[in-house]
Amino acid sequence: MTVPEASATVAVELERLRGTVATGFARVEGSLSVLVERSDRNERDVQQLRMDTAQDLGELRADVESLKRARWPLPAIGALTGIAGAAAGFLALFAR
Template sequence: MTIPPPSDPAAVAVELEKLRGTVETGFATVNGSLALVAQRTDQTDRRIDDHAKRLAALERARWPLPSLAALVGVIGLALGLYQLIQN
């Protein structure tokens, strides 16, 4: 398949201008999509950071629970022994 030679240089220029417009439109669409993806990535990073901070706060708040359970157990044992000794 051979491409016929252009008959009019002005027609070639017009077609090239149309092609240029199409390419510019395509690049603008791609740039818009990339900007949207970058924005969503930033939002996701912020949400992950927020979740990590909240998880760290929950872990810090949770550490006394086993200590409190042990303390309550020891107090219960002491009260039981005290009652046993009193009777």
């Protein structure tokens, strides 16, 4: 093998190697862009989920407050029932 022939063989092999490296880099770049897109989509989804959760939590708090306002005053009803029972008993005692 002569020197120009060896040089040509090395040049061909270097060109193949360059093509292989370029193809590998293109594949890696494609994979990275897919990962970046997924990451961006996940960030948007998390942000939307946070906003939805905050809105639902606000609605739940409003519902709890309305339930608190609408609940029956059980201690007052119990006291009135006791007084009414005592009065009925008193009347029954003296009605005889």
